[in-house]
Structure formats: structure tokens, C-alpha cells
Amino acid sequence: MLILTRKLGESITIGDDIKITFLETKGKQVRIGIEAPPHITVHREEIYQLIREQNIQAANVESIEKETLPNIWDGLKHMLLKDQQKR
Amino acid sequence: MNIITTRFGEIDVDESKIIDMRAGIIGFEHLKKFMLHIQDEKNPFWWFQSLDEGAIAFVVINPFVIKADYEPMIDDNDTKLLEIKNADDVVLLVIVTIRQNPFSVSVNLRAPIVVNARKKIAKQVILEDPAYPVRYYLTAAGSGEQVSIAGDYKKRDDCEAASL
Numbered sequence: 001m002l003i004l005t006r007k008l009g010e011s012i013t014i015g016d017d018i019k020i021t022f023l024e025t026k027g028k029q030v031r032i033g034i035e036a037p038p039h040i041t042v043h044r045e046e047i048y049q050l051i052r053e054q055n056i057q058a059a060n061v062e063s064i065e066k067e068t069l070p071n072i073w074d075g076l077k078h079m080l081l082k083d084q085q086k087r
Numbered sequence: 088m089n090i091i092t093t094r095f096g097e098i099d100v101d102e103s104k105i106i107d108m109r110a111g112i113i114g115f116e117h118l119k120k121f122m123l124h125i126q127d128e129k130n131p132f133w134w135f136q137s138l139d140e141g142a143i144a145f146v147v148i149n150p151f152v153i154k155a156d157y158e159p160m161i162d163d164n165d166t167k168l169l170e171i172k173n174a175d176d177v178v179l180l181v182i183v184t185i186r187q188n189p190f191s192v193s194v195n196l197r198a199p200i201v202v203n204a205r206k207k208i209a210k211q212v213i214l215e216d217p218a219y220p221v222r223y224y225l226t227a228a229g230s231g232e233q234v235s236i237a238g239d240y241k242k243r244d245d246c247e248a249a250s251l
Contacts, residue, residue: 051213073132
């Protein structure tokens with residue numbers, strides 16, 4: 001990991017298209033400004049990891065044969081309709 | 088073009104059906120080209136099939152089928168990236184996770200796949216709104232439990248039911 005020290009208001013650049021500016025600190029929090037082109041996605045790391053993990057789980061559908069998918073929907077539909085009728 | 092898939096064998100892909108992922112599916116950024124495969128008109132679960140790796144396909148669903156008031160905010164950056172000119176261009180798909188032992192079905196409302204249907208380009212967008220969970224359970228419909236981003240369980244009495 002590259003470690004740099006900046007003063008508030010100063011920036012760092014990544015590649016040609018990304019600039020990060022340190023705007024202010026408030027107690028333990030740091031406010032950071034990021035300029036990047038649209039195809040570069042910027043996210044809080046923990047949310048990125050959460051989504052990534054969920055995608056990996058979702059891609060693991062080997063156990064679901066294409067034949068069982070309609071059955072799963074029928075089962076769900078039945079449950080959801082029953083739920084609707086209860087109210 | 089022809090590709091070999093794990094589930095559907097060899098399929099002939101109509102060039103006009105190829106969806107170009109502008110920023111990839113998170114964790115699968117190397118997969119750039121997908122196709123939406125509707126297995127059966129009566130089943131809202133569709134397959135989002137990778138054309139780069141035949142073994143990889145995601146089960147997806149139109150989120151409005153299971154949550155009629157789904158209202159994700161797409162920001163300007165993404166609107167520009169996906170060349171969206173008006174709301175009619177947009178098709179939303181959410182990724183379905185099916186687990187066995189115990190059996191459960193959830194959809195990711197926090198990170199929908201936003202498709203510009205006109206230009207056939209798409210991106211998985213992570214929404215800012217924490218009210219949309221990464222795991223919106225369909226199978227716990229009775230209790231209405233969903234997992235929110237912080238991992239807390241929230242009981243909701245107004246769990247949306249699909250209108251069919």
C-alpha cells in the first residue's frame with residue numbers, strides 16, 4: 001500500500017483521470033472528494049465487498065437445474081398469494 | 088455467434104441481443120457480454136447468461152414483479168455512462184440468489200442491473216439508499232424479514248406481494 005500524508009484541501013491523483021481531495025475532518029471522520037470518469041465506479045469498500053460476495057453466491061446456481069426454476073416460482077407464487085389473502 | 092453454455096448447451100446468439108456491460112458485474116468485471124434468456128414466458132425468473140464464459144449465468148427478475156414500488160435513484164454519472172435519453176430506455180433487473188439447505192430465495196435490491204434496452208448497454212449500479220437490502224427475501228414472505236446492509240433484521244408488516 002502506498003502511504004502519503006496530505007493536508008486538508010490537498011489532493012492526490014491516480015492515473016490520468018482520477019483525483020482525490022481531502023476536504024475536512026470531523027472527529028474520527030474524513031470527508032473525501034473524488035473526481036473520476038463515469039466508467040470508474042467508486043464505493044465505500046464494505047458495501048463493494050458485500051455486493052461482490054452476494055454476486056458470487058448468486059452465480060453459484062449449479063445446483064439449480066433450469067427445470068427447477070419454474071417450480072421455484074410456482075412455489076413462491078403460492079406462498080405470496082396466500083400471504084396476500086391473509087391480510 | 089455460437090456459444091456453449093452449461094445449462095442450455097450450444098446456443099446461437101443473435102448479435103442484436105448482446106448486452107454490453109459497461110462496468111461489469113461486481114466481482115465478475117472480466118465478463119463484458121451477456122444475453123437475457125427468457126426460458127418460459129410464464130416464469131418471471133430469467134437467465135442473464137455470460138457470453139464470455141458459458142458456465143456463468145445469473146438468475147434475474149424484473150424487480151417490479153416482486154416490489155411494485157421499487158424506485159431506485161440512478162445518478163447522472165450512470166445516466167451518462169449508459170447513454171440514457173429517457174425513462175423508457177431503462178429496463179431493471181435484480182439478481183436472484185437461491186440457496187439450498189435451507190432453501191431460500193432472495194433478490195438484491197441494493198445493486199440492480201440497469202439496462203439501456205435501446206442501446207443494449209448495462210451496468211450493475213450500487214444504490215445509495217440503505218432501505219433497499221442486498222438480500223430481500225422472497226421465501227420469508229410471511230414474516231417479511233429482510234437483511235439490511237448493516238446485517239440487522241427488520242420486520243416489516245407491509246411486505247410486498249407480487250401481483251400476478
